Amino acid sequence: MEDILICQLDVLNEVQRARHGVVLETLRQSLIETRELADGFAFCYPPALLPLAAEFVSRERLCCPFFNFKLELAADNGPLWLHLTGRQGVKAFLQAELVGSGEWRVSPLPTPH
Numbered sequence: 087m088e089d090i091l092i093c094q095l096d097v098l099n100e101v102q103r104a105r106h107g108v109v110l111e112t113l114r115q116s117l118i119e120t121r122e123l124a125d126g127f128a129f130c131y132p133p134a135l136l137p138l139a140a141e142f143v144s145r146e147r148l149c150c151p152f153f154n155f156k157l158e159l160a161a162d163n164g165p166l167w168l169h170l171t172g173r174q175g176v177k178a179f180l181q182a183e184l185v186g187s188g189e190w191r192v193s194p195l196p197t198p199h
Contacts, residue, residue, distance in 0.1 A: 091179045097148045106145045109138055118165060126154075126171030127180050133159060133166045143168070152176060 095103060112135075119130040131139060136159060143155045153176060156169035170180055 091150075091152050091175050093149045094151075095149050098145060102145060106142070106149075109142050109145075112138060113142060113168075123169065123171060123177075125173075126169065126177050127184075129168045129170070131166045131168065133163055136166055139166060139168050 098106060113129070113131065116131050116135055117129060118132065121128045121130070136157070139157055143157065146153065147155060152172050154169070154171045156167075156171070158167040158169065160167075170176075
């Protein structure tokens with residue numbers, strides 16, 4: 087049986103929720119690329135957004151404890167990648183909540199040759 091994945095927004099107070107919404111919108115607008123992963127998605131941003139991405143992760147992990155987070159900053163001022171992955175159901179959750187809106191561009195998984 088698959089676990090039900092539910093964001094627990096009540097762990098954030100009103101001010102935190104408002105700030106989280108602003109951060110999420112800034113990340114959405116600054117998105118360079120989205121890549122589909124086997125168990126989630128990776129979102130690419132300009133490297134200057136590292137503090138904002140870290141702020142997002144620090145709050146998102148409170149309300150969505152079922153996500154795995156990975157921030158990857160490439161050498162030589164390369165891009166920042168935020169990986170959101172997790173157990174079974176997380177990818178579908180992300181697809182429905184974020185990617186499915188069409189506002190988060192997605193590069194599909196490469197087809198095996």
